[in-house]
Amino acid sequence: MQVxxxxxxxxxxxxxxAGPFRARMDEDGFQxxxxxxxxxxxPLVFLGDSxxxxxxxxxDARFSSVVERALPHYRILNGGYSGSxxxxxxxxxxxxxxxxxGLGGKVLFFVGQSDVDHLSKTANYWTSxxxxxxxxxxxxPSGTLPQGTDATERLLxxxxxxxxxxDLDLVLAVSPFREGDFNTDELLRHLYRxxxxxxxxxxxxxxGVVESVVKVAAATGTRVIDFHSLVGGDPTWFYDELHLNxxxxxxxxxxxxxxxxxxx
Numbered sequence: 001m002q003v004x005x006x007x008x009x010x011x012x013x014x015x016x017x018a019g020p021f022r023a024r025m026d027e028d029g030f031q032x033x034x035x036x037x038x039x040x041x042x043p044l045v046f047l048g049d050s051x052x053x054x055x056x057x058x059x060d061a062r063f064s065s066v067v068e069r070a071l072p073h074y075r076i077l078n079g080g081y082s083g084s085x086x087x088x089x090x091x092x093x094x095x096x097x098x099x100x101x102g103l104g105g106k107v108l109f110f111v112g113q114s115d116v117d118h119l120s121k122t123a124n125y126w127t128s129x130x131x132x133x134x135x136x137x138x139x140x141p142s143g144t145l146p147q148g149t150d151a152t153e154r155l156l157x158x159x160x161x162x163x164x165x166x167d168l169d170l171v172l173a174v175s176p177f178r179e180g181d182f183n184t185d186e187l188l189r190h191l192y193r194x195x196x197x198x199x200x201x202x203x204x205x206x207x208g209v210v211e212s213v214v215k216v217a218a219a220t221g222t223r224v225i226d227f228h229s230l231v232g233g234d235p236t237w238f239y240d241e242l243h244l245n246x247x248x249x250x251x252x253x254x255x256x257x258x259x260x261x262x263x264x
Contacts, residue, residue, distance in 0.1 A: 002055040013187040015247070016239035022059045028100055031078035033065035041075035043101050044264070047089050048110030051175045051242060052080025054249065061246050066253035071260060077101075083114050086155045087125040087134045093159065098166050106169045106264055108225075109159060111213045113177055113242050115152060116205045124151050149212045156216040171263045172224040174213045176252075177206055178241045179233025191241060225259045227252075 001020035009016060024032040030045075031053060046052050046064055054062045068076040077100075079092065089109065097107060118124045118132050126145060128138030146154055156172070163170035180188050182199055192199040210228050217224035231237060237248030244252055 012239040015245040034059040044074040049084040049112030049114040050082035063253040083131040152212040176228040176231040178238040
């Protein structure tokens with residue numbers, strides 16, 4: 001069972017419930033949807049960070065669960081994990097997802113906002129920090145590395161090429177985030193301690209990730225769903241800057257189910 005801490009609740013806008021919230025894993029480490037399992041259903045993997053994981057909402061209200069009920073010919077494998085970066089998810093795609101879904105396996109790869117936490121640092125994706133490190137134990141790099149979204153784009157090309165080499169049916173997706181007027185959105189003002197400059201810098205980094213995903217998809221001929229543009233940053237969908245509240249999960253599930261029908 002998952003229960004938000006007082007600090008976490010303080011960093012929300014009041015639309016986050018107190019819990020507890022059930023979060024169960026299957027034998028392969030995918031978050032369970034709570035729905036009956038149809039062995040004949042086609043597996044569809046959602047890969048991403050805590051946006052996909054969505055621990056702090058009722059099990060049957062998570063968008064992965066709602067989409068599975070709306071599209072019963074799919075079995076949704078929720079591979080979201082808090083803090084996951086694109087580099088970490090590349091590893092998961094090749095070494096965890098592929099052996100399970102095999103040739104032709106369907107993957108919706110959410111590029112999350114967890115990347116932003118590392119883009120302004122010299123080590124970026126190759127950080128030794130325990131949350132972001134691609135290997136354990138982590139080690140700070142000594143070589144020259146690509147910086148900012150240049151690193152993001154290189155990694156996304158690797159994701160696409162890995163999927164092509166392994167014959168995976170891959171669609172890239174941009175994870176949405178909350179937009180708002182810094183003058184009036186009290187949550188954003190609270191999160192950024194009323195520091196408009198820091199808020200604008202982070203927003204530019206987030207938009208840079210969005211742009212990178214769309215750019216690489218266009219350059220490689222890969223299908224992409226820009227959920228940030230589709231959601232429009234609607235603050236009523238989010239309990240904080242990056243995570244959907246229960247209302248948002250319902251709205252996003254409807255949107256996602258429609259996009260799956262178009263792209264898979």
